[in-house]
Amino acid sequence: xxxxxxVQLDDRDFWFSLDRHLPETExxxxxxxxxxxxxxxxxxxxxxxxxxxxxxxxxxxxxxxVSSDFQRQGYGKMLMAHWERxxxxxxxxxxxxxxxxxxxxxxxYRKLGYKDCGGFVxxxxxxxxxxxxFLIKALT
Numbered sequence: 001x002x003x004x005x006x007v008q009l010d011d012r013d014f015w016f017s018l019d020r021h022l023p024e025t026e027x028x029x030x031x032x033x034x035x036x037x038x039x040x041x042x043x044x045x046x047x048x049x050x051x052x053x054x055x056x057x058x059x060x061x062x063x064x065x066v067s068s069d070f071q072r073q074g075y076g077k078m079l080m081a082h083w084e085r086x087x088x089x090x091x092x093x094x095x096x097x098x099x100x101x102x103x104x105x106x107x108x109y110r111k112l113g114y115k116d117c118g119g120f121v122x123x124x125x126x127x128x129x130x131x132x133x134f135l136i137k138a139l140t
Contacts, residue, residue: 002039002075005040007050019063037079047066048079049061064079077112083095084137088139093139095139096117097109097134100129101119101130101133114136114137
């Protein structure tokens with residue numbers, strides 16, 4: 001059975017097994033503010049989604065990840081649909097996400113109805129990365 005719920009402090013080890021970018025203090029804020037989800041199958045955590053509010057008023061999915069053994073089975077799509085529904089119920093009219101242009105995730109987001117809406121390049125020594133592509137979707 002598939003279940004998606006808000007992240008809890010007990011999810012810490014699982015969370016950091018997939019998300020190596022989030023500082024510990026931010027994890028605690030995600031738990032406190034309910035800005036993260038864990039997808040479970042038969043009570044085993046398989047995936048996560050975290051978000052924040054861009055401009056303090058627009059939901060922005062900043063991390064979506066499913067354990068490698070369970071990718072390409074629809075779990076990412078389930079997490080995104082759950083998040084979008086939750087955001088719409090909270091009164092938001094659109095959602096944002098991003099991915100690097102050299103990653104395949106852009107194709108996944110486009111299949112879910114997201115469209116390209118810009119990007120930026122980080123070329124500061126020590127933090128260089130390919131262009132970050134932003135994608136947007138109306139929550140109708």
